Amino acid sequence: MTGELINDLTPSGNQPFENADGTILVVVNGELYDYKQIREDIVQKTGYSFKGTSDCEIVVALYEFYGTAFLSHLRGEFSLCLYDSKKEMFVAARDRSGVKPLFWTVVDNRLLFASEAKAFLPYGWKPEWDVRSLMDCDWLTEERTIFKGVQKVRPGHYMICLDFDQLKERQYWDHTYPDKDKVEPRSVQEMVEGVRSELLEAVRIRLQADVPVGIHLSGGIDSSVIAGMAKHLLDTNQIQLGGPATIQKLQCLGIAFDKSSGFDESDLAQRTSEWLDVDFQTVNMNETELAANFEDAVWYDEQTHVDLGFIGKHMLSKLTRDTGLKTVLSGQGSDEIFGGYQFIQGDYLREQDHSMPLAAPPEQWRADEKKNVDQVPPAPWMDMREADPLNLTGAQSSMDEAPNWLKHIRYLFPEVDFAPWTQILGQRLARVTLMEDISESARQLMRHTWHPLHSAFYVWHKTILPNMLLTNLLDRTEMSHSVEGRVPFLDHHLMQYVNNLPPSVKIRYDPICGTLTEKWILREASKPFITQEMYERRKHPYTAPVKFPVGGPIHQLMSRLITKENIEDLGFIDWSKTHDLVQKSFEEQEPDALRKAFTVAQFVVLGHRFGIKTAHL
Numbered sequence: 001m002t003g004e005l006i007n008d009l010t011p012s013g014n015q016p017f018e019n020a021d022g023t024i025l026v027v028v029n030g031e032l033y034d035y036k037q038i039r040e041d042i043v044q045k046t047g048y049s050f051k052g053t054s055d056c057e058i059v060v061a062l063y064e065f066y067g068t069a070f071l072s073h074l075r076g077e078f079s080l081c082l083y084d085s086k087k088e089m090f091v092a093a094r095d096r097s098g099v100k101p102l103f104w105t106v107v108d109n110r111l112l113f114a115s116e117a118k119a120f121l122p123y124g125w126k127p128e129w130d131v132r133s134l135m136d137c138d139w140l141t142e143e144r145t146i147f148k149g150v151q152k153v154r155p156g157h158y159m160i161c162l163d164f165d166q167l168k169e170r171q172y173w174d175h176t177y178p179d180k181d182k183v184e185p186r187s188v189q190e191m192v193e194g195v196r197s198e199l200l201e202a203v204r205i206r207l208q209a210d211v212p213v214g215i216h217l218s219g220g221i222d223s224s225v226i227a228g229m230a231k232h233l234l235d236t237n238q239i240q241l242g243g244p245a246t247i248q249k250l251q252c253l254g255i256a257f258d259k260s261s262g263f264d265e266s267d268l269a270q271r272t273s274e275w276l277d278v279d280f281q282t283v284n285m286n287e288t289e290l291a292a293n294f295e296d297a298v299w300y301d302e303q304t305h306v307d308l309g310f311i312g313k314h315m316l317s318k319l320t321r322d323t324g325l326k327t328v329l330s331g332q333g334s335d336e337i338f339g340g341y342q343f344i345q346g347d348y349l350r351e352q353d354h355s356m357p358l359a360a361p362p363e364q365w366r367a368d369e370k371k372n373v374d375q376v377p378p379a380p381w382m383d384m385r386e387a388d389p390l391n392l393t394g395a396q397s398s399m400d401e402a403p404n405w406l407k408h409i410r411y412l413f414p415e416v417d418f419a420p421w422t423q424i425l426g427q428r429l430a431r432v433t434l435m436e437d438i439s440e441s442a443r444q445l446m447r448h449t450w451h452p453l454h455s456a457f458y459v460w461h462k463t464i465l466p467n468m469l470l471t472n473l474l475d476r477t478e479m480s481h482s483v484e485g486r487v488p489f490l491d492h493h494l495m496q497y498v499n500n501l502p503p504s505v506k507i508r509y510d511p512i513c514g515t516l517t518e519k520w521i522l523r524e525a526s527k528p529f530i531t532q533e534m535y536e537r538r539k540h541p542y543t544a545p546v547k548f549p550v551g552g553p554i555h556q557l558m559s560r561l562i563t564k565e566n567i568e569d570l571g572f573i574d575w576s577k578t579h580d581l582v583q584k585s586f587e588e589q590e591p592d593a594l595r596k597a598f599t600v601a602q603f604v605v606l607g608h609r610f611g612i613k614t615a616h617l
Helices: 035-046 055-073 117-123 131-136 188-206 221-235 266-276 287-301 309-322 334-338 342-348 363-375 404-412 420-425 430-436 440-448 452-462 464-479 492-499 520-529 532-536 553-561 564-570 581-586 591-610
Strands: 024-032 076-084 089-094 103-107 110-114 157-162 167-171 213-216 251-257 279-285 327-329 484-486 508-510 515-517
Touching (some): 103 117, 110 117, 131 420, 213 221, 221 334, 221 520, 251 266, 251 309, 279 287, 287 464, 334 492, 342 404, 404 430, 520 532, 553 581, 564 591
Parallel strands (some): 251 279
Antiparallel strands (some): 103 110
């Protein structure tokens, strides 16, 4: 479960950590910040004697002083396991956003926890497909996975087992948002400065390490401001990079796709790096490289993704490691708190922003624009006639508070053709699955208290962010090459501050142009640290190329993987409806078919690598 040593490289930094009499044992995966201040506080309060200087050793001391309430004192990206032999109590916990994964299962009456499912294999685990979870998109909720009997510890939760008996799950943190009718008393400038201050601190503490730290830099504002703030902190001597004293120039790394693909942003990242005067290297991900690394990347991810972007991140981590870096900061999480996705603008427009009436758009413009947004597909290839309606009937009618973006769920997860026998299992609509995982107390707040934009954020944080994006584009791809990822935008102090800002500073109405600007307050807070080009650039989601030629490496790979034998070995895919998927993807260049082909091919890889038996009734 443990990763690389980042702080305290001496033997005292090795895990597990234990207290003085050896009755408390702790294993931590990830990084904890503010640990030096916490150590000082604990020593003053209790006289606790630390054995080393590791950030993770504070867990033992905090637990001895606060009990299970110690989790509220942790700041960082982590999953951990703790055993108290005196109380015969076991605790497993996960960070607030779910940056670090934590799975559990029971094999031969043994309770097993690990940061990836493949770690269960040496203990006799026999993986099986959870077909109903795949059909309902239950693996996108916070407990189930694609494997039957393997579950996740929820972000912001811990599991506790007393006396080797029943497991119980308890929550220690959750997102909260302000009352939508309460007028914001702060000035815009005060809020901008608040965001800038919180983000600078989130970056500063994540630059602290005993090993070299780098930045994953793309062509977007999110990673650019992280790089800009890191450079500012170094130039003003507020922080020093870890590692040899001779390596004090910030190192940035990025992905370069083929220029002709239309998806390459490396030129933008290069201009940012030159403006900042930092080192910049790229990993070139052409079609040959994407095909060559497809199967290994799937093996490390342990689930499917709709495009090949995760392979680029997998190979970016290899470049990072080859460069000598063990730790990187990235811009993941910004869109989730500042409102960066275009398809989330419909949720901003569902209601007027009464908390900031002078900044909100005129009512008639809002209503008209809401209709326009509803007609614009989130991807050029998607037919809006196929978008999922939210006006459900019968038992599924209690969806009034469902985010507007849920009707675009097919954009994120194309439906594969399941075998006829699976119909007996029943199937829920994916959007219903995702909403039914939201607690009733949260849904009450969504109905009556929170602005729809904030409700949309909440559902995204509970489903897509931890169970897809943080998995396929962050921890799995980074740890595939033993690189520790740090995510300033998901610092819980920053998130709490941004959550309590009005919707109209996140998505801003421009009365002169009659348009909406996403992540407006982040742009304003970032101005001193980014180029004018980056300040003005609109959001472009990270993705890999979506068109590949007939006879090329990707076509050959899909043809090799999507065969009748392989599909029948899976057991849950209908070959009669899948046999022409490769033809549609390459000869007919159907984008939706290609996304389905990628998904089915990843099932095949996982089935082979894990040795999963054929699914059946």
